[in-house]
Amino acid sequence: MKFETFKKSVQLSKEDICRDLLAQNRDRIKIKKEKVAVKNLVRILDAALSISNQKGFASMSLRDLSSEAGLSMGALYSYISSKEELLDMMQQQGRSLIVKILGEYLGDINDPLEKLKRGIQVHLYLSEVMQPWFYFSYMETKNLPKEVHKKSIEAELYTEQIFTEIIEAGIKEGRFRKSNPQMVSAALKALLQDWYLKRWKYERRKVSVEAYAEFIMDLVSSYLMAKE
Amino acid sequence: MKFETFKKSVQLSKEDICRDLLAQNRDRIKIKKEKVAVKNLVRILDAALSISNQKGFASMSLRDLSSEAGLSMGALYSYISSKEELLDMMQQQGRSLIVKILGEYLGDINDPLEKLKRGIQVHLYLSEVMQPWFYFSYMETKNLPKEVHKKSIEAELYTEQIFTEIIEAGIKEGRFRKSNPQMVSAALKALLQDWYLKRWKYERRKVSVEAYAEFIMDLVSSYLMAKE
């Protein structure tokens, strides 16, 4: 599967995501007309991600945000009721989508090596499509309210667990050598995260997401399939 | 080399580091008595690292800092003249030390495999001794003034380059298989960084720094030494 194929198949238009988000937060958002609300939500969340990734969430003033989103302070506060709630919505926006996509693309594969390969690909492709969101989540959730932080740790462990299970299955079937599945998948996560955390590096070196996926797969499989 | 051995051999007392720092910033720091100045610098920088790693540098108020360091606002401002300057000193504090230690421990080894192993060890051990500093540098330098950010990118590339050269030498000597040294050392860096970025994970799982070093070495060497 090529990245372009994946990208088209996902088709996650920002409008669709924000419509879901609006539905889930119908009580907190004051604007009644869906069309208007969705349009402005897209602008607010886009702007928030962009500014946060430049100067950090804490340093983003709501004045910055309102002007970047093309709204007044008053209008902005019809969509969010506090900066913390904005953070919450930004997190919600990405999380549900990730779980959904991962399930779709991994559910029907049984061969461990194939599944591992597909898992690596889908992770990388997803983080490529949603780079600003992944970067933001990694960098910003660690501080702020502990509920948010806790959820982000759970998310890390959830995806790690997916890989751990694939590797365990592979060992059981004798396809992979005996090793520590949890350590391998922790390492794998670190490598997948490096892709969106050090974008500047890989862009500068003209490494494509496909090439990176292949490299990571080679690296991990040469360890898992080495003679004992 | 065991971690404990390394730790003792480094002997980087905070006082020594802060004495150097004081000498380098003699013009900006108002306090004349070295003994007093060093004592308080240690407290200020310790407190700053601690608070920043809890809530982020941007969210750390200088009131927080002054009370955590046990000084009044007025006194604090005799040591720094702005928050940005504090950031600068925090960076200085670590950087020179790292370059020095790396040179010491890697200079006299020639065998590529041995040198790679030692490089991984020293990196991990250093980041273990100075965990708060490494975490801070990774998480906080990306935003704030571009000069600071630039320096941190240079530091990343500098240490990466050390590994790249080791791997290149190994390939040339026929000890490692033909591969892309830059990609391998980028991956290696990501794995080394994961150690101090996800401390919560490895602590929870009771993974020692020695065990982690060995695992990383196995992973990378099984790739570098696989049959072509």
Add this chain to the structure above:
DNA sequence: GTCTATACATAGATAGAC
């Protein structure tokens, strides 16, 4: 050298006109 008191800017948040 260190303290208290205070100046001044900017942050988040709201009220009420349009």
Add this chain to the structure above:
DNA sequence: GTCTATCTATGTATAGAC
């Protein structure tokens, strides 16, 4: 629905007493 005007809290930074 969106705007401008404004409130209050908190931030960085400094002056001057001790």
